[in-house]
Amino acid sequence: MKTASLVATLAAVAIPLAAHANAGAGHAAPAFTLTDIHGKTVNLADFRGRTVVLEWNNFGCPFVEKHYGSGNMQALQKKYGADVVWLTVNSTSTGSPDYMKPAAVDTHLHEVGAAPAGYLMDDPGSVGRAYGAKTTPHMFVIDPKGVVVYNGAIDDKRSTNPEDVKTARNYVAAALDEMKAGKPVTTATTAPYGCSVHYR
Amino acid sequence: MVTTEHVEAELISEKASAQPGQPTLVGLKLRMADQWHTYWKNPGDSGLPTRIKWELPEGWKAGEILWPFPKPLPVGPLMNYGYEDEVVLLAPLTPPAGAPSGAATIKARAEWLVCKDVCIPEKGQLELTLPVSPSPPADNPRTQAYIERARNMWPVEAKGWKYESAIVGKSLVVRLVPPEGAAPPKNAHFFPDQELLIEPAAPEKVTREGRAMRIEMKLADPPPANLQAVSGVAVSENGWPGMDRKAIAVQARVSASLAPAAGSIGSAAGNAAGGSIGIALAFAFMGGVLLNLMPCVFPVLGIKVMGFVEHAHGDARAMRVQGAMFFAGAVISFLALAGLMLVLRASGAQLGWGFQLQSPVVVVLLGLLFFVLALNLVGVFEWGAFAQSMTSNLTVRGRYADAFLSGVLATVVATPCTAPFMGAAVGFTLTQSAPLAMAVFGVLGVGMALPVFLLALFPQLLRRLPRPGVWMETFKQILAFPLFATVAWLTWVLGAQSGNDSVLALLGGLVIVALAAWMYGRWRHSPGMWRPVLAVLLGAAGVAVAWPTPYGPGGPGIVSKAGDLPWEAWSPEKVRELNGQGKAVFVDFTAAWCVTCQVNKRVALHNAEVVKQFAARGVVPLIADWTRQDPRITETLSSLGRNAVPVYAFYLPGDATPHLLPEVLTPAIVLDELSRINGNGATAVTQR
Numbered sequence: 080m081k082t083a084s085l086v087a088t089l090a091a092v093a094i095p096l097a098a099h100a101n102a103g104a105g106h107a108a109p110a111f112t113l114t115d116i117h118g119k120t121v122n123l124a125d126f127r128g129r130t131v132v133l134e135w136n137n138f139g140c141p142f143v144e145k146h147y148g149s150g151n152m153q154a155l156q157k158k159y160g161a162d163v164v165w166l167t168v169n170s171t172s173t174g175s176p177d178y179m180k181p182a183a184v185d186t187h188l189h190e191v192g193a194a195p196a197g198y199l200m201d202d203p204g205s206v207g208r209a210y211g212a213k214t215t216p217h218m219f220v221i222d223p224k225g226v227v228v229y230n231g232a233i234d235d236k237r238s239t240n241p242e243d244v245k246t247a248r249n250y251v252a253a254a255l256d257e258m259k260a261g262k263p264v265t266t267a268t269t270a271p272y273g274c275s276v277h278y279r
Numbered sequence: 280m281v282t283t284e285h286v287e288a289e290l291i292s293e294k295a296s297a298q299p300g301q302p303t304l305v306g307l308k309l310r311m312a313d314q315w316h317t318y319w320k321n322p323g324d325s326g327l328p329t330r331i332k333w334e335l336p337e338g339w340k341a342g343e344i345l346w347p348f349p350k351p352l353p354v355g356p357l358m359n360y361g362y363e364d365e366v367v368l369l370a371p372l373t374p375p376a377g378a379p380s381g382a383a384t385i386k387a388r389a390e391w392l393v394c395k396d397v398c399i400p401e402k403g404q405l406e407l408t409l410p411v412s413p414s415p416p417a418d419n420p421r422t423q424a425y426i427e428r429a430r431n432m433w434p435v436e437a438k439g440w441k442y443e444s445a446i447v448g449k450s451l452v453v454r455l456v457p458p459e460g461a462a463p464p465k466n467a468h469f470f471p472d473q474e475l476l477i478e479p480a481a482p483e484k485v486t487r488e489g490r491a492m493r494i495e496m497k498l499a500d501p502p503p504a505n506l507q508a509v510s511g512v513a514v515s516e517n518g519w520p521g522m523d524r525k526a527i528a529v530q531a532r533v534s535a536s537l538a539p540a541a542g543s544i545g546s547a548a549g550n551a552a553g554g555s556i557g558i559a560l561a562f563a564f565m566g567g568v569l570l571n572l573m574p575c576v577f578p579v580l581g582i583k584v585m586g587f588v589e590h591a592h593g594d595a596r597a598m599r600v601q602g603a604m605f606f607a608g609a610v611i612s613f614l615a616l617a618g619l620m621l622v623l624r625a626s627g628a629q630l631g632w633g634f635q636l637q638s639p640v641v642v643v644l645l646g647l648l649f650f651v652l653a654l655n656l657v658g659v660f661e662w663g664a665f666a667q668s669m670t671s672n673l674t675v676r677g678r679y680a681d682a683f684l685s686g687v688l689a690t691v692v693a694t695p696c697t698a699p700f701m702g703a704a705v706g707f708t709l710t711q712s713a714p715l716a717m718a719v720f721g722v723l724g725v726g727m728a729l730p731v732f733l734l735a736l737f738p739q740l741l742r743r744l745p746r747p748g749v750w751m752e753t754f755k756q757i758l759a760f761p762l763f764a765t766v767a768w769l770t771w772v773l774g775a776q777s778g779n780d781s782v783l784a785l786l787g788g789l790v791i792v793a794l795a796a797w798m799y800g801r802w803r804h805s806p807g808m809w810r811p812v813l814a815v816l817l818g819a820a821g822v823a824v825a826w827p828t829p830y831g832p833g834g835p836g837i838v839s840k841a842g843d844l845p846w847e848a849w850s851p852e853k854v855r856e857l858n859g860q861g862k863a864v865f866v867d868f869t870a871a872w873c874v875t876c877q878v879n880k881r882v883a884l885h886n887a888e889v890v891k892q893f894a895a896r897g898v899v900p901l902i903a904d905w906t907r908q909d910p911r912i913t914e915t916l917s918s919l920g921r922n923a924v925p926v927y928a929f930y931l932p933g934d935a936t937p938h939l940l941p942e943v944l945t946p947a948i949v950l951d952e953l954s955r956i957n958g959n960g961a962t963a964v965t966q967r
């Protein structure tokens with residue numbers, strides 16, 4: 080017994096802990112309940128049976144600015160808005176210079192003409208961590224069964240240049256089109272690019 | 280020079296001039312504001328590598344950027360790879376062979392992302408005038424210091440080093456094997472060239488494997504498909520032997536598994552890691568000695584010693600040989616068992632030590648074996664012509680074989696006792712290389728066999744015992760009771776595995792076996808074959824009755840009594856879900872056959888104060904029961920770096936990375952752990 084515990088302690092010292100969760104493609108999407116900018120409670124489970132897109136957002140980030148300044152993100156939200164539930168999630172902590180209060184977010188959404196089904200506040204960062212959201216933007220597509228089918232970048236042009244949107248291959252649009260056609264998602268995992276999510 | 284808000288950017292040249300047809304180094308020097316950083320070619324979890332687009336005179340060619348090794352830059356729970364303060368990104372530029380002499384204008388459009396708390400994409404149009412001249416170029420004194428700094432940070436090819444790599448469970452392992460006679464540095468950090476290969480934020484585990492250095496990293500989830508090779512940079516702050524550089528370039532093919540490291544045990548004794556291997560071996564030896572006192576081993580050895588007592592006054596040499604045979608039998612069967620397990624594991628079976636006891640069939644057979652041994656000891660029957668193991672009327676050769684078989688038997692009966700007590704220790708061993716694991720098992724066997732061997736070697740010790748007589752018979756009968764106790768324990772284990780009906784079947788089987796043993800002993804003087812035949816038939820009937828159904832009705836499920844923790848069943852999804860809801864989660868990885876687990880539960884987890892604090896802090900207790908095989912548990916354990924129970928994992932609200940508690944718990948340890956959450960974590964997510 081003593082032997083076991085001593086050697087086990089050695090083992091515990093030698094083996095560091097694993098880090099970070101990840102809602103990798105093929106895994107069940109972690110459940111969550113968040114509050115949107117209007118104070119309404121939003122539960123992921125309510126959308127079982129529908130496709131859900133999660134978009135990690137921080138308007139202070141130049142990569143996010145690239146996709147809103149060019150109108151790219153709003154266009155996607157409108158184009159697919161009828162078929163999917165598009166939820167924009169903000170995990171920026173209240174201590175970050177990029178943190179925006181819900182009212183300020185609301186104003187900004189109107190200014191840029193964004194149309195997500197909900198804009199969710201996650202300033203404690205719990206949901207972001209559970210999903211392993213790393214960058215803004217970082218995109219997840221969840222199928223009607225609650226399984227993550229896409230996890231990664233918005234497109235294949237890793238830059239802050241709005242011009243690149245025209246020539247980029249949009250992974251989220253590709254995944255949603257394939258799902259609509261009843262096909263499996265070909266590109267299910269890519270490396271997200273952008274600013275770090277400003278976790279607490 | 281271009282000056283932006285956070286960066287001063289400049290094009291610099293290594294030489295004062297360029298020679299036609301000869302490459303010369305030109306690069307981008309970025310001077311970042313305090314605490315701001317730019318990125319390496321693999322930026323890590325976020326960020327963007329700096330880009331240079333050259334606009335060169337006619338016929339000039341530009342090579343790839345020579346990236347200095349990066350620095351890990353943690354950002355909250357994320358990890359970036361990049362540079363702070365200053366970085367010089369050089370690239371070889373080659374003017375054409377027929378380049379005319381005179382000033383050449385080199386232009387570069389550079390784009391970089393510079394970040395601190397926020398990120399700013401910046402760019403600059405840079406220009407440098409470099410004379411072209413056929414004479415050998417002179418150094419450029421103004422830039423030499425910068426160029427030298429960058430050059431020293433380039434990863435170099437390390438002569439004579441070999442690199443191996445494999446995916447082990449959820450980890451990527453890269454092994455760096457130094458040339459003969461060189462020792463790797465104590466520590467290093469590996470930066471992979473490829474993105475989405477590993478979780479950059481997960482700590483890298485660096486260990487010594489013989490002469491080699493082993494770096495274990497957490498694979499990205501999902502792992503890259505069809506991974507053929509990995510490449511990257513290994514950085515050691517103390518440099519590498521024979522090189523005045525901190526970074527070496529590593530390229531390795533990814534194979535299905537890693538061969539044992541060369542010289543894993545032999546040369547390890549002399550190096551730093553040798554300490555812990557030495558300690559592991561010392562503990563294995565002590566553990567082996569302690570096994571002699573285990574309820575399942577002691578009776579068997581006791582009988583062997585009894586046999587010695589009868590001979591203690593006889594031929595000393597013959598006894599020594601017998602002792603040696605016993606020793607060999609025990610050590611060889613320990614090694615054989617360990618080898619079998621390693622082979623099964625290598626062929627992909629998800630096994631940990633104690634795996635035998637996950638099979639109800641093995642538990643039933645062991646229960647029957649111990650029961651029969653106990654009946655024999657208590658005197659219900661004598662073995663008779665079957666096996667005269669304890670009697671002395673054997674030939675000398677027969678006695679040697681008997682001694683060897685006693686060693687084997689001692690090992691066989693010892694395994695169910697080793698598993699519950701030594702599971703964690705042996706589990707650690709299994710994470711090491713195969714030769715080391717075998718060494719630990721061998722030493723365990725040596726420790727177990729040594730006391731009996733010493734008695735055989737020095738029979739004068741035995742002469743202190745009373746002369747053979749009636750006391751021996753009494754002692755033998757007393758030894759039956761630890762065996763009965765072991766049967767009781769195995770029955771309970773079976774109950775946890777296959778339910779109440781299996782327990783009834785086993786008990787029924789035991790009754791029939793007892794009847795067979797009694798008949799065999801009662802009419803021992805009766806001639807004729809009816810007696811052994813009937814005994815065997817009845818014995819077989821007993822085994823058949825006791826044989827467990829292949830798929831029992833499942834374990835008892837989760838049973839919580841008042842005053843216990845309100846356990847719920849574990850699943851990876853459940854942990855993720857609770858975690859996502861911002862709840863703190865405590866997972867008990869346990870098994871019925873794990874004695875340490877049961878002791879911890881009684882002593883620490885069901886302590887009144889602990890139960891109260893679980894409730895007060897809203898911690899959800901989950902139980903992951905490994906009593907039966909469960910690949911999901913085996914997989915989760917392996918991702919936590921373990922392969923035996925107990926393991927206690929504590930997840931703070933919203934933190935998907937658990938903290939592991941020690942294997943042996945006290946209420947204080949658990950309370951201390953719980954106090955890491957502030958108040959009620961249950962509402963962490965549903966804010967505002």
